[in-house]
Amino acid sequence: MGAIALLFALFLGADCAAPLGVLNPKPTLAELSDLRGRSRYISVFTTACLPWMTGTSVNPLLRAVYLEQRPENHQITLCVPWINFQDQETLFPNKVTFKTPADQEAFVRGWVREHVGRATAIKIAFYEAAYAPDFGSILPTADPTTCVPDGERDVAVLEEPEHINWYHNGAKWCDAYNYVVGVIHTNYWQYAITDPQVNFLQRFSRAVTLYTLNEWVVNAYCHRTIKLSGAVGQHPKAVICNIHGVRTKFLDIGTRAAGRRFTRGAYFIGKALWGKGYRQLVEQLAKYRQRTGQSIALDVYGSGPDHASIVEEATRRTLGWTFFPATDHAAPTLHDYKVMVNPSLSDVVCTTTAEALAMGKFVVCADHPSNAFFKSFRNCFVYSTAKEFTLCLQHALAADPAPLTDE
Known part of the structure; x- marks a missing residue:
């Protein structure tokens, strides 16, 4: 080839x-x-x-x-x-x-x-x-x-x-x-x-x-x-040059979210391919459980060719994930989540990270060139090690996101 x-x-x-x-x-x-x-x-x-x-x-x-x-x-x-x-x-x-x-x-x-x-x-x-x-x-x-x-x-x-x-x-x-x-x-x-x-x-x-x-x-x-x-x-x-943006709809959701209490915890959204961050997601949350003795009740949204093997691996490791089919990120079912976890290392710039931040959510993501654009955002927590991942996720689940600013 x-x-x-x-x-x-x-x-x-x-x-x-x-x-x-x-x-x-x-x-x-x-x-x-x-x-x-x-x-x-x-x-x-x-x-x-x-x-x-x-x-x-x-x-x-x-x-x-x-x-x-x-x-x-x-x-x-x-x-x-x-x-x-x-x-x-x-x-x-x-x-x-x-x-x-x-x-x-x-x-x-x-x-x-x-x-x-x-x-x-x-x-x-x-x-x-x-x-x-x-x-x-x-x-x-x-x-x-x-x-x-x-x-x-x-x-x-x-x-x-x-x-x-x-x-x-x-x-x-x-x-x-x-x-x-x-x-x-x-x-x-x-x-x-x-x-x-x-x-x-x-x-x-x-x-x-x-x-x-x-x-x-x-x-x-x-x-x-x-x-x-x-x-x-x-x-x-x-x-x-990051020439991507987000739909105005995401910013509207974020504006409405200001001051509200999110009723759901953490989620991941992405095409069901191992290369789209699922391998890192499995490993990081397995280490989180080892470190804290607790599993995160993560909701996972995505469809794709590797879906069956991803479900099998998460089940084998008893990670406690709940799986849902591919869903538009702006759908009302996703508005109540407070934290998006995105450990992917294969992105160039992750669209879903930008969308989650625009909706006023916390994002926990890896210290990687693909996330350099987002590091200055108050609601973006960046980690380099498994220990930092645990601390970032714990803080995000316990705190409330800062409201969006005009900038």
Whole structure:
């Protein structure tokens, strides 16, 4: 896989790999990257789609809706994967499935109306894709660039540019589009190096291969990349900027929570994949019990391919967790929780952490580059050791969160 994808990256996308300072025919890359002052066609490509509640389905959708609202009147197309019925049954929560892309598009538009508070006129286009269990991810099975007409290929935003290009064998992104920017969401090194299903040598080999491959394909297919934090490698032509935000709905919940008493304790929310923090969650709460002699009655929200094995491990260790299917983080059932526990080390910037803080909750999270943005928040408790985790969680459960400020 790595050699083939790397070959495509070098052969098909090498023209994108030139340094930004190289002379180019007019207009310059700087001019092509400027979205201010005039309407542009912008295509946002991502690797997941609602109702799969994951960061790469929600954040790109919100980004597309935001870009639509800018005064330049940009013409936005959100490009998402279309997977078959069997894959939908595997990934989508609450047994939601779709017969046609039009049905799924209607679901996405309905979600925007409900959770953003307005309708959206963005175009939604689908490219053929399939779920790859070995990756825990959706991969394109056809050229994603073809889901946008030639005349509308101006600016491309590749959400997870490494992921979407592992098997890319279609048009050169930098030929198909005038300007290509990649947004790096995921710490794939951490996923690979902590995979519990294989031994250390296999994990290390996979991690090195994936790291190298990701460096190549991102350099080959993007004019510029944006790292949401310093948690990922030194990608060429990259800047670090947290361009994610939260829906106004979360801030409204946080404003209403000021001065109230939370009636429920701690919870975790995340896609049911071991790499999404569940391994660290098991270990930290097992050590918490060893240190204190008490178990935390944790409620866990999430659906996904590893759900059965996660439940089995938590049961085997008698951790006392209660499991619920994937739920929107803004749902009323989650308003009464006081503490979100998030020990994940695989995030680049964790969307659910931002959402929990916006809702006026405490967050207990690891001292890790992915959480650097949140460390200054009064309600965020950061730990480096198992002892610190215990102290942070005990304090969060005993205290009351500080009210949100205007800042």
